[in-house]
Amino acid sequence: MPGPFGESAIKADTLVKTYGEVTALAGLSFTVPAGSVFGLLGPNGAGKSTTMKILTTLSRPDSGTATVAGHDVLREPNEVRRAIGVVTQRSGTDPQATGRENLLLAGRIHGMRGTAARSRVDELLERFDLTSAADRVVRTYSGGMQRKLDVAMGLVHGPVVLFLDEPTTGLDPQARADMWAEIARLSAQERLTVLLTTHYLEEADHLAERLLIVDRGTAVASGTPDQLKSELRGDAVVIDLAPEADLGLAERAVEAMSGTHEVTVEGRTIRSRVDNGASAVPAVLAVLEREAVPVAAVTVARPALDDVYLRHTGRSFAIAGEVRV
Amino acid sequence: MAPLVSHSGYLTARLLRATLRQPAFVAISLVQPMMWLLLFGQLFERVVEIPGFAAGSYIDFLTPGVVVMTVLFSSGWAGMGFIEDMDRGVMDRMLASPISRMAMMVSSVVNQAVAIVVQSLIVVVVALLLGAEFAGGVVGVLVMLVAAVLLAAAFASLSNGMALVVRTQESLIGFSTMLTLPLSFMSSAMMAREAAPGWIQTVSRFNPVDWSVVASREALSADPDWSAVFARLGGLLAVAVVAVWLATRAFRSYQRSL
Structure with a gap:
């Protein structure tokens, strides 16, 4: 205005x-x-x-x-x-x-x-x-x-x-x-x-x-x-797999998608960074359904401001602020 | 001009209200000048027997001196209020508002003046009870009040200006003590000028504290030399105006430090 x-x-x-x-x-x-x-x-x-x-x-x-x-x-x-x-x-x-x-x-x-x-x-x-x-x-x-x-x-x-x-x-x-x-x-x-x-x-x-x-x-x-x-290029997409899911198959399927990076597996959870979390979620779900991998939950997390601060100043915000008494 | 007057009014009201909300401070301020008059009156009672001492009653002689001491020891601390405002953030808030800077100085001076008039009147009453005669009568007492207020204006402004420059209580206390004690001893506040060493007699002629004492003592005498009274009141007025102006300029020094 x-x-x-x-x-x-x-x-x-x-x-x-x-x-x-x-x-x-x-x-x-x-x-x-x-x-x-x-x-x-x-x-x-x-x-x-x-x-x-x-x-x-x-x-x-x-x-x-x-x-x-x-x-x-x-x-x-x-x-x-x-x-x-x-x-x-x-x-x-x-x-x-x-x-x-x-x-x-x-x-x-x-x-x-x-x-x-x-x-x-x-x-x-x-x-x-x-x-x-x-x-x-x-x-x-x-x-x-x-x-x-x-x-x-x-x-x-x-x-x-x-x-x-x-x-x-x-x-x-x-x-x-x-x-x-x-x-x-x-x-x-x-x-x-x-x-x-x-x-x-x-x-x-x-x-x-x-x-x-x-x-x-x-x-x-x-x-x-x-x-x-969003300058950080990448929301975090976190996929929790159902107990009966084939982990290796799921990981390979997600890695093969265009636009996913940094795919990591921890327990029954697959994490990856994608350019746009909101549009990536349906695509991920579609791929996993095609491979018949049962999914328990999918969450999208946007990067936080402290990631932004760290990227621009090279220091984490918590450390930079520690001089404060 | 209009904001100067109205802002001075609002800010003076703020200061007076704050004083009245501290009953212990009010009580001490009222008792202290009385104590000086009683103590010095007893201590120096026989000083009038010294050759060269013209006055007849030491209480008559001492009253203007005690009034002036009271001025120095209250107005000299006026800047403490400024420092409290700085520490609290009140100063910055005011300076970022369209408040008249001169009004900030004038309100502090008026606040001091009100205190001095009340304290001086108490001293006068106690002196009368102790047997002072004040041949100059009501007019003489009024002249003494005017002289005290002008001196208070000068010292309160200097104290405020110094507060804006040094910005810490410790430095201001040092400055105030260094200024007020020598200036009161190098005047005829406690001792007749004739009984003081020659160099002090010379210095005291240029000492506004002495002008205030002499103008008051002269006006309170049986046959005042009015030209001597007005010359000194004029001098005090000039010093007060210059001090208010200089102290108002010290806001710039304070803002440069921010």
Whole structure:
């Protein structure tokens, strides 16, 4: 869907940022289509947070340019600030103020007044299930409640672009699932453009319509999660044979098919990689039926994002992320 | 200008509410200046007998000094609030919003000013109970409050600006202590200028802390030299404005570090 600023809500063009000897960004470029959820995925130190800081006008790049919601982050920082909601990695809520006071302050800074501000705050408290805690100071909130309040604060003024920097880091599984549901709802109902960073592969896979994998300050791959995974050329087709089946016959039959590779047998299970799992399954079943090999089950598994990450960076995601404490 | 005023109002309300939610802090802030007045009053009671000491009652003499010490020891720490906001992420969230940077500085200054006025009034009441006469009357007390607020504005801004540059509590504590103690001793806050060594007398002429003490003491006297009072208030105003401006520029230094 084209947004009010044409097709793209965010354009980053060859961003470079160094901190002393350390290169955080080495010429990063990408475009985020308006109205989509876009994920920046990479291990700690990949340059995700630096990118966020530049796009939210907190930090200036050494070189390169970026526009957010149609405004240049360097030349029109105040216009950018009016158009965006920012949820930083650290909370950003005032622990000595109540949830309601935090939201009202955020709204008033954006020029909201009187009953309009108050009813918007009530609406957000209701939506994030914080109404009963609204008049307690934030210091007494659980981690999950604080994170919900953080997101609510980023939304008070109805931004065009929402930045979520590691929105679920430190949350327990239940709070994380709640947050995922809320983020999915945001993009579906509010036509928001959401840029989120994460170092959780499953989060990126689950939430983002488009992904950019960053490593050491540059983009290594981009596309939809499915596109990235299909670049690996090959879904896994797993065939479980019935006990009376002839294993050798089945293996030879599958190997002889066009488009199957890496056929392996383990127990009564035959695995192979195929270009397209969905169309391969009927063909495999037809071949095995012709050979009169009884089949117990066939499953297709798409490659996971960590396979993608491994392929593009040469490191497995788990190892790359281990520096994180 | 409109956002500066409204944003300053919202942010000041935030700071004042946070203070009132810490009753222990409020209690200590109210008791501390009283204790100084009582302690120093007793300790230096006979100092007026030193030749060259013009004032008659040491409590009368000491009150502006205690008010100024109170300013230094509360406004000097204003930057701690900025550092808490940085650590918590509040600072980054604000800087990524269309908030007026100057309002962030002004609200901190106004918050300090409110505290100083309350603390100073308590000192005045206790001094009166201890027998101070304050020949200058209500006008004299008002001048003392204005001088204290201007000095607080200068020190709170410097503390905030320093917080934005050093960004850690430890460094800010070091800076604040290094600045406030010598500046108060190199003034006539506790001791008549005439009784201090010559070089301190010279230095104190350029010390805004001393301007605040002298303007207050003069206005509280029976026959104030108003030109001396206004010259020093003018100097304090200039220092305060420059400090607020400089400290607001320090946001750039902070953002460069991000």
